[in-house]
Amino acid sequence: MAIRVRVFASLKERLGIEQTEMTPEGIGCVADVWRRLTGDDLPAQVLAAVNMNHAGPDAPVRDGDEVAFFPPVTGG
Amino acid sequence: MTVRLVEGEFDPWALLQAEQRRLPPGSFGATACFVGTMRDFNQGDEVESLFLEHYPGMTERELERLTAEARQCWPLVAVLVVHRVGHIRPGEPIALVGVWSAHRREAFKACRWLMEALKQRAPFWKKEVTPHGTRWVEKNTPG
Numbered sequence: 001m002a003i004r005v006r007v008f009a010s011l012k013e014r015l016g017i018e019q020t021e022m023t024p025e026g027i028g029c030v031a032d033v034w035r036r037l038t039g040d041d042l043p044a045q046v047l048a049a050v051n052m053n054h055a056g057p058d059a060p061v062r063d064g065d066e067v068a069f070f071p072p073v074t075g076g
Numbered sequence: 077m078t079v080r081l082v083e084g085e086f087d088p089w090a091l092l093q094a095e096q097r098r099l100p101p102g103s104f105g106a107t108a109c110f111v112g113t114m115r116d117f118n119q120g121d122e123v124e125s126l127f128l129e130h131y132p133g134m135t136e137r138e139l140e141r142l143t144a145e146a147r148q149c150w151p152l153v154a155v156l157v158v159h160r161v162g163h164i165r166p167g168e169p170i171a172l173v174g175v176w177s178a179h180r181r182e183a184f185k186a187c188r189w190l191m192e193a194l195k196q197r198a199p200f201w202k203k204e205v206t207p208h209g210t211r212w213v214e215k216n217t218p219g
Contacts, residue, residue, distance in 0.1 A: 008199070010212040010214075049131070052133055052137050052138075054138075054197065068134070068199075070199060071201065071212070071214070073196070073201060074201050074212075074213040074216050075128070075171070075198050075199075075201070
């Protein structure tokens with residue numbers, strides 16, 4: 001299997017990534033996924049979700065999970 | 077039908093009326109609602125239109141979670157949350173929160189709480205089209 005990664009809104013445009021997959025080896029938490037994706041530490045202003053639940057940088061990520069990254073939300 | 081995402085223009089007043097007609101007559105004494113409508117200005121600039129991106133699947137789940145949380149906090153008869161996605165023009169409604177309860181206190185409180193919680197937690201992002209180009213709205217105004 002794999003970890004599915006999705007990126008939304010301004011972050012999607014900035015990174016040029018909408019959706020990708022990565023192997024689960026070496027991935028333990030949300031911050032690890034970001035590091036694999038960008039090579040950097042997860043910035044405080046970037047929000048995340050695991051399997052469509054809001055999640056912090058230390059939230060665990062397992063094989064088969066969907067991890068999403070996005071900027072602060074602006075609905076309503 | 078508590079939570080709905082809609083791509084086209086919607087009539088908040090017709091939806092409120094339809095929802096209220098479904099409720100047993102006499103079961104509620106208070107109806108509170110909030111309707112958010114698109115302005116043609118923001119941060120000092122003219123705004124011609126708006127694109128509302130969302131996270132399909134998570135958006136619905138987050139709105140369901142918020143309405144469930146509101147129902148745990150206050151004794152509510154019914155809750156209706158409707159939100160636009162996609163392209164929107166000035167003057168069109170973006171969001172509707174309707175709350176029915178026995179008394180006004182919980183209707184007012186739950187409606188306000190739901191609207192603010194939606195703005196803080198539901199995964200929507202606004203992109204504005206202005207005469208100078210497009211820009212993402214970086215954060216919501218304080219409620």
